[in-house]
Amino acid sequence: MITLACHAGIGPRTEGYALVARDNFSARYDLDRNRGIFSRPGHVLAGRSYRDMILVMNTVKGGVATAWMLYAMKQGGVCPRAFLFNTANAIMAQGAALADLALCDRFAGGDITELVRDGDYLVVDPARGLVQVTNRS
Template sequence: MTVLTGPRGFGPDVEAEILLSRDTFSIRYDMDRETGVISRRGHALEGCSLAGKIVYFPAVQGGVAAGWAFLALVHRGVAPAAVIFGRTNPVMIQGLVLAGISAMHRVTPDPFTVLRSGDRVRVSPARGVVEVVR
């Protein structure tokens, strides 16, 4: 069942558990780039590993570190399976494209109204849809 839609995204279809964040995302400020674990004190996902998950962030912050960081996560085996944004910026997408990680943005409705962390979903960037897998 389709729960989220957005413009055409990047990358192949991916199926995994979703992790929803109410807080914004910055690679340099929020994440331990060695482990892929959210490390910033007080972040909604503090202590959560992004490895293998489809992750949702409402918005992003910060600079160009994201450009290389996703590729590094892939090499360490701790990369997310896909990343979904409300609003994103170019460096996040440049980094995800380099790393070959699927990505979408400008999804509607608010994922918190239709999904919970732990739900199993399939992201289909080419069609611009996110479906719940029951």
């Protein structure tokens, strides 16, 4: 098992499979929230489902809508389980707080999109600022 330290985050302890991209995130710009997929044609994850995944990405881009949208996505049941970023922004933190979704950023070991591989199984503990990769050592 690999343990990655980060800044203390927001939300509950969560586990699931990683969906990793060296790209940025916006719920408004990038997602078809009805179908639960990345819909922006130029996005690295275009066409991929984000439902129940732990999204691992570089940073957050664009607008304020993500805050409300995360809450609606969580309540609607078509939502990632958690978000890991190199750097989050204010809107992601606010949205995670309202939706009670796990969010962590600022990893001590380097670029989180390189530290975690697509399909890794992760345990995210925002309160302790720890992420465990349980399928690798």
